Amino acid sequence: MRRTRAASLIAIGAAAAVVLAACGTAADNGGTGGAGSDAQRNGTAEGAVKGGTLNMLGAGDVDYMDPNITYYSVGYQVARMYSRQLFTNPADPATNRTAVPDLAESIPTTDNGGISADGKTWTVKIKQGTMWNSTPPRPVTAADEVIGVKRTCNPVQPFGGLPDFQNLFVGFKAFCDGFAKIGQDAAAMKAYIQNTPLAGVTAKDDSTVVFTLNQPAPYLAEMLTLPALGPAPVEYLDSVPGSTDLGKKLIANGPYKVDSYDPTKRIELSRNPSWNASTDTVRGAFVDKIVIDETQSQESVQQQLQTNTPSADMQFDVATPASQIPQLQAANDPNLTLGSTASSNPYVIFNFKSPNNGSALAKPEVRQALAYGINRDNIIQVQGGPAVSPPLTHILPPSLAGSKDSNPYPYDAAKAKQMLAAAGFPNGLTLKFLYRNASEASSKTFATIQQDLSKIGVKVEGVPSPNADFYTKYLQVPDVASRGVWDLSLAGWGADWFGNGGAISFFSPLFSGQPSFPPVGSNYGYYNSAEANGLLTQALAATDVAKQNDLFGQLDELITKDVAIFPITNPNWPTYRATQVHNAVYMDSLQNFDPTNVWLDADKNG
Template sequence: MRRGGILTMVGAGDVDNLDPSVAVHTVTRGILRACTRQLVTYRAGRDQRTAGDVVADMATEVPTYANGRLDRSGQEYVFTIKEGVRWDTFRQVTAADLARGLKRLAHPSAPGPALTYFTSTIRGLARFRDELDQAKDVAEMIETGTVEGIQVLDERTIALRTTGPAVDFLNILALPSASPAPVEYAGLVPGSRDVTGRLRSNGPYRVENHLPGKEILLGRNPAWDPATDDVRAANIDGVSVRIGLSERDAFDLVDRGDADMLWDIQPITAELPRLLADPRLEIHPAGLLSPYLVVNMLSPNENRATGKLGVRQAVSAGLDRAAVSEVWGGARLNDLTWRILPPLCSAYMPHSPVPDGRPAGDPDLARRLLADAGYPDGLTLRMVHRDRDIHPESVRAIGAALSRAGIRLMPVPVPITELFSTYFASTEPAARGDWDLAFTGWEPDWYGENARTYLQPLFQSAQGGWNLGFYASEMVDRLLAAGRAATDRETAHTAYRAVEAEVLRDMAVIPVLFAHQYWFHSPRVRGWEPYPVLNGDLTNLWLAP
């Protein structure tokens, strides 16, 4: 193993935000793994079976009944932050920093995408969120307001209390969203330029430059002490990400060895056949529900067509999933699906609650379903999607298939940043009918005991998660609550399987593929570990001469 060197990455798009409170994109998580630390985390590796094993990160140890840091009710966790875990200002990370980081997730101007995990699990945080919505001085309340489930005991010790046993609470605390926030962020809106212009790091690397749409540069954090970090080796000296390239140009740079790794795109479909036996192409099962179609339940278009179950069923029946699979690299790289929970999910059941359809679609069935729903002459739907990578080609394949059933698809291609900042940021674009369907994907927020990560963000009625189509079901909300309140895994699994069955019967989203993760890099990239960060753990790879 050789230390040193700069990893060069090339791609098309930018991060969504470098503030961990509001960041969500896969590529952003790779940067956050390098620049932020949490109380607990996961080791880098290649074994899916151990990818969900939680280990101590900033904390001196993981709370358990045996070490006395988890009380007998299973609802109070006590953590002590290791001495020597420091911000890049050389100041010790404190329990107050962690409390600030958790409370700012509920900022009314920029609620964290993972907020529902925390409000439904940390005692009193949902009430604190509601109080923040009415507060005259949000900044002051975040600094001085109290949350029943967050108690700073001393400079480096914090007690966190849950609303119930919460078998996956440690997994939630391993999310980048659970990062501490330094005092420099006090009074600032999460994700704002005021924050991103003064980013602080407590990981082995820090952001030295970010020119949006052009480049990201990471360098070493001089205050990081490897003696306090058992999960990040920090072999390389830094990372240079060049942004704004075409898919072809980025691929060719890596293929020639002029760059080390693709950043936010995957190899061009036409190149995949020759790469499948190439060790530079890494393929790993990842439990991705990707792609799937979000259904806009609020759209007024075509007499509120997407709000009708028969129309949603017709879209699913008419889909040529096999054609989309070929765009995404074929059977080696993905599986067709009509379900939400993949085989890698702990709650997966071999028998589907709904029958699979035809791989190439069934246009006759789709036409009948449309006619029964009141559209014997077909209809037109607007599909918003990313304008890069394999997304436009995928949407063309979907449009060709749906046209056989009388569904005319109007593509709405947009940059990924606009997709989330404009189309998915609020109910207004959905209610105006700016889109009817959205082509996107979902990755699990953690491995191991993770059925909740597919279901709560996508289907819980309350806003603030990844419920992009604004689906609402009291039954689903009750079942999700039962899963969260379960004291054992099997009870939780039963509740979450019932959620999957309910949302599939409602056709709340339209599943398409379970994609594997695959990434392309140069021969000098060694030690590439796909878990826990799906585009590779930057903190453990190294560069050969």
């Protein structure tokens, strides 16, 4: 959720911006061959059925329809349909963690001249024939890519993963600092974008983008798979970034266009007549329409999918309820996928800014006591058990380079109570817990932690939130944290990209101090450590991979000991589809099957 970027933020049971990996039954080819590779041949897969309406069901909305702003896995799902990037991940279970060309002609290398000898200049050519469905339709240009990158640091709602790259592109930090002073008027922001150059991202000509970096970044192609770093048409500058107004008049360059958007209720998309299939080797675009119903419940969605209700094909922002997974596994249900992940999802957030209890959570001794007092095993049980939710006791998931195994705070209620008294709270605390009441697992995790902490004299009061409000009205709003509306909460995170440097997308957005504070970053607890910041600076500057990974390991250990968060699990993500859905390829970045590559039975196509 998003993430993943994940990519790019939840507890099991509702979706977020977390980036997940395919495994097990991650691809279904519906009786045909080669689910992933066939889908990339734009509707020519053997046995593929074209046409019909794909119905997706969920319980909540995207964070933003704006592709340069969304940092939430359901936002990535919708963006996948109408928005393309220079590079993306293919719907292939064997390679969906690898960047491939999307709008770009090829992946730049030193051999093909796309990357300079010092690794600091990347030149990317945009394919001919890629079009916006503007009036009249026009080509996607390098200038559009520059606009897209610039929009990510707008002063209204900056992209949450900005810390990943704000110091990478030459001049970008200064550009963003100036942008922050412009105000929130659309006309003023448009003038700033159009009149303020960005040395690190330029249009050499209509089809050539040049990225100039402060330091080599071998992972840049993977980073540029983020929807936020895709091109934006000039028309977007007439609307406030992230606004509902913009969400209702999006311009598409993908296979589908947005016909209507009714926030928290419904999104409808249909074929984009300006999309040229010959330029898109990633999206099969088999169905004619995609309808997203956001008014369901998690349990209702699962029931409709399992009973093959005609208007139910795929999940949207919900996962299979954890309580139902053992039964589905025992029955070897072929429609259930458990995708392995490179994520920490969920984890407990501690609000360092909360004034409650005399600002107790700012004290490391208090957080350490709470860490000893939370029984990770109990939470894992309500998350579906260790097969679905294997324990994670430190920051980085094991699959990321630099992950360092440690468990400094094993469950010990007696020690927790003793430490809490020593920290000045012999009579305990009263803490407010923000959670999503529409998510079974989020609700059960809250209840489990509430029960655990009661054993050490800590009273936990619930602050329920709808899915759509959880980030936009709570976690992303600094004033809400500083007023003590919440003390504890749940989030989830996955790497924005994989391979070398992937740990950057954990440490920079979540734990880098001021640069990662909301609304720019996703450091929702406002963790800030001079020692951690120094190690991260060294890691970002390291050119030797082994040295960089060693520094990541030191960061993993330090931040874990600081109890910046309480990690719980690196889960396998439960995703379900109806029987009529074929070519269902699980995508890490979408936390779902790729909706642009599935097809439906001819007699059950909505």
